[in-house]
Amino acid sequence: MxxxxxxxxxxxxxxxxxxxxxxxxxxxxxxxxxxxQANTTDASQEKHVPAVVYENGKIKVAIGSIPHPMLVEHHIEWIALVAGNKFEMVYLKPGMEAKADFMCPMGEVEDIYVGKEDEIVPNCEGNPCNFVSKDKSLTEVTVYEYCNLHGLWQAKFSL
Ligand SMILES: [Fe+2]
Known part of the structure; x- marks a missing residue:
C-alpha cells in the first residue's frame, strides 16, 4: 500500500x-x-506540507516547515503514515503541537523495536506507535495530514 x-x-x-x-x-x-485530493487547496505550502525527518529510529513529522496553527478554529486534525502493509493515524487536538512521531518501518531488522513484554504499544497520544517491525525492502513512506480548514496534504519520505 x-x-x-x-x-x-x-x-x-x-x-x-x-x-x-x-x-x-x-x-x-x-x-x-x-x-x-492532497495538496490542492490554495493555502500556505510551508504550513501544510508535512516536514519529515528520520531521527533515532523514528520518523518525526511536523506540520509543516513553518508550524501550523493549532487553534480551535484552525488546526491539524490528524497525521497518518502509510508504509508497506501498514497504516497508522495519530489524532491531534487544538493546543497540541502539530507533530507526531512514528517508529520507522524502514531499515535493518536488527533495529526492531520490541518493547517490554507487558507493554501495550501506545496508539498513540503523540508517542511512537505500532510500526514495531521493519521491512528492509521498504524504501518510501507516505505521510498525510488533515487541516480542518485546508484539507488533505501529503509528502513522501525516503531514508
Ligand atoms: Fe490550515
Whole structure:
C-alpha cells in the first residue's frame, strides 16, 4: 500500500479512510462523498506540507516547515503514515503541537523495536506507535495530514 484514499461527506463531515477498494461509490447523507485530493487547496505550502525527518529510529513529522496553527478554529486534525502493509493515524487536538512521531518501518531488522513484554504499544497520544517491525525492502513512506480548514496534504519520505 503506497497511497491511502480519504473521502469526506460535505453535509455531515464524516470522513473515511478507504482500507480496501471495492469499486462502488461511497455515499453519506444521501449523496456521493468527496474524494480528497492532497495538496490542492490554495493555502500556505510551508504550513501544510508535512516536514519529515528520520531521527533515532523514528520518523518525526511536523506540520509543516513553518508550524501550523493549532487553534480551535484552525488546526491539524490528524497525521497518518502509510508504509508497506501498514497504516497508522495519530489524532491531534487544538493546543497540541502539530507533530507526531512514528517508529520507522524502514531499515535493518536488527533495529526492531520490541518493547517490554507487558507493554501495550501506545496508539498513540503523540508517542511512537505500532510500526514495531521493519521491512528492509521498504524504501518510501507516505505521510498525510488533515487541516480542518485546508484539507488533505501529503509528502513522501525516503531514508
Ligand atoms: Fe490550515
Amino acid at each position: 503506497k497511497e491511502m484514499l480519504f473521502y469526506r461527506c460535505e453535509k455531515c463531515g464524516n470522513m473515511v479512510a478507504l482500507v480496501k477498494a471495492g469499486g462502488g461509490e461511497l455515499t453519506c447523507c444521501g449523496q456521493a462523498m468527496t474524494k480528497l
